[in-house]
Amino acid sequence: xxxxxxxxxxxxxxxxxxxxxxxxxxxxxxxxxxxxxxxxxxxxxxxxxxxxxxxxxxxxxxxxxxxxxxxxxxxxxxxxxxxxxxxxxxxxxxxxxxxxxxxxxxxxxxxxxxxxxxxxxxxxxxxxxxxxxx
Numbered sequence: 092x093x094x095x096x097x098x099x100x101x102x103x104x105x106x107x108x109x110x111x112x113x114x115x116x117x118x119x120x121x122x123x124x125x126x127x128x129x130x131x132x133x134x135x136x137x138x139x140x141x142x143x144x145x146x147x148x149x150x151x152x153x154x155x156x157x158x159x160x161x162x163x164x165x166x167x168x169x170x171x172x173x174x175x176x177x178x179x180x181x182x183x184x185x186x187x188x189x190x191x192x193x194x195x196x197x198x199x200x201x202x203x204x205x206x207x208x209x210x211x212x213x214x215x216x217x218x219x220x221x222x223x224x225x
Contacts, residue, residue: 094119094223095168097195108184108191109199113168118224122160126173126215127152128207139211142179146186149216154190157220164190166220170199173215177203183214 096114103111115121129137129145129152137144157163170191172183180201191197197218207215 095166095195095221097168097197106196108188108193109170109196111198113198115168115221116223119221120161120224122157122162122166122220122222124153124156124160124218124220126171126217127156128212128215130212136209136211140213142182142213143186145213146179146183146216147189149214150186150190153216153218157218160220162220162222165192166222167191167197167218168221169219170197171217172199172201173204173207174201175204175206175213177201179213 094116096116097110098112098114099106099110100112127149129148131137131148132155137148154164157167170187172187174183183201207213
């Protein structure tokens with residue numbers, strides 16, 4: 092992840108587990124994932140109502156998508172997390188921190204939405220990564 096320049100300038104508010112700015116070097120190959128939901132490859136969903144299990148499975152799915160694109164969590168510079176409510180934000184942050192480098196966290200947005208594609212789905216996560224040019 093040293094190829095991405097993360098910063099949180101003092102002219103912006105303090106953050107909680109994310110950076111305000113990410114600079115990607117010229118020549119990097121970008122990898123975007125679609126929004127990933129807490130459904131396993133075999134179609135099994137994480138337990139309804141379980142924020143921790145749903146967030147962890149969605150993050151694992153993002154990791155699998157990144158790997159398919161030739162990237163890793165270390166290459167992620169932008170996360171977008173969609174939630175149906177913000178009551179479990181501490182749980183979401185704790186699970187996120189299992190996957191990202193908390194010393195150099197990606198830029199992030201968390202968006203509360205009216206609903207996702209199924210009523211049992213609480214969270215959807217997408218990422219953008221930059222892979223060093225080879």
